[in-house]
Amino acid sequence: MIHPSAVIDPSAKIADKVTIGPWTMIGADVEIGEGCEISSHVVIKGPTIIGAGNKIYQFSTIGDDTPDVKYKGEPTRLIIGDNNVIREGVTIHRGTIQDNSETIIGSNNLLMAYAHVGHDCVIGDNVIMVNNASVSGHVYVGDWAILSGYALVHQYVHIGPHCFIGPAAFVYHDVPAFITAFGSPAEPRTINREGLKRRGYSAEQISLANQAYKLLYRRGLKLDEAIKAITKLGDDPAIMQFLNSIEKSTRGIIR
Incomplete structure (x- = not known):
């Protein structure tokens, strides 16, 4: 189940029924839950805890430290729940001590190709981030929210549950629950009735x-x-x- 070319740190904890593809690197202080599928050419650094049933596609970088200039190598971590799909080229950074020292991803989320989750973010459950959607540091995204392709969210912004953020929208301010928002800067259009x-x-x-x-x-x-x-x-x-x-x-x- 683990390709011989994969590089796995001795301190990493790999549960049963985990698949790890060729040329993937699993770093120190990484925990991977049962039934996860890790494709080829994935980099996972710790401290990172990944739950069960997650599928991570090729060229993703999970749990690296943040480029935030305030970060000076302090111990922080990334926590990922269960049954997430993390597509090609996704980047997710660990937290900083300027917040709670954690980045948290819930369960049953879909992060499409090249989506980015910055340091100290909290992503709820059943969230969809479409290709190239990006959230800056300290962003909160509520359950069932959808961020369309190329949507950008400013740091410290809260996206409420069941929101729909339109393509290429730039979100500067908080978005209340249920709102559909489009534009740059993002403006409210209606409620997300269908959602x-x-x-x-x-x-x-x-x-x-x-x-x-x-x-x-x-x-x-x-x-x-x-x-x-x-x-x-x-x-x-x-x-x-x-x-x-x-x-x-x-x-x-x-x-």
Whole structure:
């Protein structure tokens, strides 16, 4: 299951049923979970913990240190969950001590060719990053979000759950949950109705989310006025999720 040309550090921990292709390098302090498939010409450096059932394609670099000039070789790590697909040429950097010293990738994500995840990012579950989508350091991407091809996300930005970021969009500010955003800089267009429908949100919840969106973006209200108006829509989980993503914003939301 491990090609003889692969170079594996003696300290690496490789679980059962792991496949490692030719000319791949597994560095020190790397843990790879059961059933992972690592293609040829992959570089994985540690400290990195990779869960079970992940598939990593050729020429990806996983767990290298960051080019951030503040990083001085301090011990940091990368944590990757289960059942992710990491396609060709993807780069994922470890964290820095300026944050929590960790970069975290959840489970069931698809990172397409040449996507980049910078230091100290947190990527949730079921996220799709299309070819060449890139997130800078300290970015948070919520569950089920989609970043289209060549989308760029500024450092410290939060992308809410179930968002859709359009092709080549440049995201400077936080994007509330459920929002579809396009442009450079990215601007809100509508809610991600189709995505919410696919994820099991009811027609009533989608309608509530759309009402909340209109109060925030289409009624000419100030932010605090919009939040008060949205609160009056009730305590449905969809409304609470939308409000939470706004109220937690530290960079300000796209408007």
